[in-house]
Amino acid sequence: MGKFVTLTTEDSTHLRAYRSDPAGMPRGGVVVLQEIFGVNHQIRSATDRFAALGYLAIAPAVQDRMMPGFETDDYSPEAFGKARQFIGGFRPDLALLDIKAAIAEVAPAGKVGITGYCFGGMLTWRAAHAGLGLSAASGYYGGGVPGYIDAAPQVPIEMHYGDRDAGIPLEQVEQLRARYPEVAVHIYQADHGFFNDERKPTFDAAAATVAFARTAEFFAHHLAA
Numbered sequence: 001m002g003k004f005v006t007l008t009t010e011d012s013t014h015l016r017a018y019r020s021d022p023a024g025m026p027r028g029g030v031v032v033l034q035e036i037f038g039v040n041h042q043i044r045s046a047t048d049r050f051a052a053l054g055y056l057a058i059a060p061a062v063q064d065r066m067m068p069g070f071e072t073d074d075y076s077p078e079a080f081g082k083a084r085q086f087i088g089g090f091r092p093d094l095a096l097l098d099i100k101a102a103i104a105e106v107a108p109a110g111k112v113g114i115t116g117y118c119f120g121g122m123l124t125w126r127a128a129h130a131g132l133g134l135s136a137a138s139g140y141y142g143g144g145v146p147g148y149i150d151a152a153p154q155v156p157i158e159m160h161y162g163d164r165d166a167g168i169p170l171e172q173v174e175q176l177r178a179r180y181p182e183v184a185v186h187i188y189q190a191d192h193g194f195f196n197d198e199r200k201p202t203f204d205a206a207a208a209t210v211a212f213a214r215t216a217e218f219f220a221h222h223l224a225a
Helices: 041-052 075-088 092-109 119-130 169-181 206-224
Strands: 002-010 014-019 029-033 057-060 113-119 136-138 157-162 184-188
Touching: 002 092, 014 041, 014 092, 029 041, 029 092, 029 119, 041 057, 041 092, 041 113, 057 092, 057 119, 092 113, 092 119, 113 119, 113 206, 119 136, 119 157, 136 206, 157 206, 169 184
Parallel strands: 029 057, 029 113, 113 136, 136 157, 157 184
Antiparallel strands: 002 014, 014 057
16 A cells, blocks of 8 residues: 655645555556546555556556545546536646656656556656656557657656547547657547546456556566666
8 A cells, every 4th residue: 555745846836646655666667647536545545556567656646736635436427527627727848847746756767657547647658758757658548649748758668548538539549650750559449538446437458458568567577677
């Protein structure tokens, strides 16, 4: 089980982060980026899964700048509307400072990888473009692909998308794949949010199992000492 810690960014902002330590000597670090529902139970569970693989894992609460302390395990339309309230004032450049602080927290463990889902999947790509001392990135169904397609990744990265994702047209995914043929873009017979086992009915156990195995293998390769 992990615990919440406080991170301090370069611009002196304090934000929460859920940190999960492995049982033994860490084999590296992993930063886990949230959906728009905060560092909720599902994100903490995902972070614990990486700790179980031997990584020092951390999930920074990148919504804290706009909605301090916000998190919800409710995926209803009403909760979705509330969760989106921060989007209008969201600044990716400041989110990268939050991510950089999270990377610094786990960097003593070795090489650092980053992963994220939906909103966090988009930030995963942006973080891979910024570099930030990362060694690998594995993003899940990051929306708004045209908004970051020109941001060439500076570290090894793979991406995961569902072919039934109404919010991310497959043509956008194919544009990303064509632009960066060196990036592994995995497409699953699944909906948006297929990895979130607490978000019914979009969770897809088969797709989630394959995707997590790919991420685990990707990190094992790129984060090896």
